[in-house]
Amino acid sequence: MTRTKLSAPSQAATSDSIAQALSLAIHEHRISPGTKLVEDELAEIYGVSRTVIRASLHSLSHIQLVEIRRNKGASVASPSLVEAHEVFEARELLEPRTAHCAAERTTSTDIAKLERHIDDEHAALEAADPGRALYLSGLFHNEIARIAGQATIAGFIETLVARSSLIIALYWRRESALCEKHAHHALVQALADKNGKLAEELMRSHLVDLHSALDLRERNGRALSLKDALLQ
Numbered sequence: 149m150t151r152t153k154l155s156a157p158s159q160a161a162t163s164d165s166i167a168q169a170l171s172l173a174i175h176e177h178r179i180s181p182g183t184k185l186v187e188d189e190l191a192e193i194y195g196v197s198r199t200v201i202r203a204s205l206h207s208l209s210h211i212q213l214v215e216i217r218r219n220k221g222a223s224v225a226s227p228s229l230v231e232a233h234e235v236f237e238a239r240e241l242l243e244p245r246t247a248h249c250a251a252e253r254t255t256s257t258d259i260a261k262l263e264r265h266i267d268d269e270h271a272a273l274e275a276a277d278p279g280r281a282l283y284l285s286g287l288f289h290n291e292i293a294r295i296a297g298q299a300t301i302a303g304f305i306e307t308l309v310a311r312s313s314l315i316i317a318l319y320w321r322r323e324s325a326l327c328e329k330h331a332h333h334a335l336v337q338a339l340a341d342k343n344g345k346l347a348e349e350l351m352r353s354h355l356v357d358l359h360s361a362l363d364l365r366e367r368n369g370r371a372l373s374l375k376d377a378l379l380q
């Protein structure tokens with residue numbers, strides 16, 4: 149995947165490319181949960197009409213990265229503590245079973261793709277870009293759901309993964325993402341071996357581990373103006 153930052157308004161920005169750029173900015177913690185996403189301001193930043201911005205914000209609201217309230221406009225979603233637990237509990241219910249199904253269906257092309265995801269994640273970490281690593285690790289989970297071939301569940305998982313990124317942005321307490329790297333390697337190996345039972349167990353313990361890495365007392369997040377966050 150190529151990086152889309154859309155820093156120059158002269159680039160031909162579409163609602164999809166703007167949605168992708170905003171999603172990445174949220175994952176990279178450049179825009180904090182709760183930040184207001186003002187249509188006029190975004191239209192100016194990206195050099196497009198408000199209609200294009202509105203379409204981007206709507207697509208982000210479908211995966212619950214953005215909340216749109218009548219008369220109040222759009223803001224980056226800000227999940228509560230209760231919701232943080234619920235999201236991880238839902239993932240712990242869905243994803244181990246999905247990993248099991250994926251192990252039964254996975255092809256060598258799928259394995260190569262998952263390995264590329266892990267390499268990209270490592271590269272992001274080495275480049276001191278943990279936000280991008282977080283974004284890529286989400287895509288890794290979505291990819292396993294896609295391999296499992298259950299479109300309905302994959303849709304739920306995509307929403308939960310997007311929600312998890314916000315939760316991690318708010319409540320993450322672990323400095324290193326090293327465990328994640330090992331967990332993903334072990335998962336890919338189990339899928340390559342078509343060992344469904346092991347893939348299921350590894351996915352469950354990986355999610356329990358992520359859940360336990362949330363700090364439920366403290367919030368962090370820095371405030372940048374939209375312009376500073378999106379044009380840097």
Ligand SMILES: [Zn+2]
Nearest residue numbers: 285328332354
């Ligand atoms: Zn993971």
